[in-house]
Amino acid sequence: MRKSRLLFEEKGIEYEFINVKKAPIAINRLRDIAGQLGVWAITNSKGPTFRKLGLKDKNLSDNELLEWLHKEQGMIKRPLIEKDGNYWVGVKGFDEEAILSFLNS
Numbered sequence: 001m002r003k004s005r006l007l008f009e010e011k012g013i014e015y016e017f018i019n020v021k022k023a024p025i026a027i028n029r030l031r032d033i034a035g036q037l038g039v040w041a042i043t044n045s046k047g048p049t050f051r052k053l054g055l056k057d058k059n060l061s062d063n064e065l066l067e068w069l070h071k072e073q074g075m076i077k078r079p080l081i082e083k084d085g086n087y088w089v090g091v092k093g094f095d096e097e098a099i100l101s102f103l104n105s
Contacts, residue, residue: 003094004079013103020073027070033080033087039065042089044077 008015018025025033033042039062044050049072060068069075081088081102088102 003096004081004090004099007096007099011100020076024070024073025076027066030066030070033089034062034066034069036087037089039069042077042080043069044075047075049074 005015005017007013043065045056050056053068053072055065055068058064077089079090079099081099083103086102088099
C-alpha cells in the first residue's frame, strides 16, 4: 500500500484510500469486484488471516469465500484499485508498470 501511495503522489494521480478496517467494503460491492476479477483472484490466500482461519482446507465455494472476505477484509489483496467501475488488484510483488497501465487504459 505504501508503494502505491508513493507512486500516486509521484505521478500526481488523485486517489482515495479506503481503510477497510474502519469502513468495510459492502457485500454488494465485493460481489461486483469478485464478478470482474474472480473471488479467488482478490483473496490473499497466503496471508496470516486466511491461514489462521484454516480456510485452505475447507473447500469453500465462491459464495462462501465471498462471505469470509466480507467478514475478514484483511484477506483482500492490496492494492485494490477502482477506476470508472473497473477493478485491478495487486499481485505478488509491486508492479508499477501494471498499475499505471490499468490507470491509463
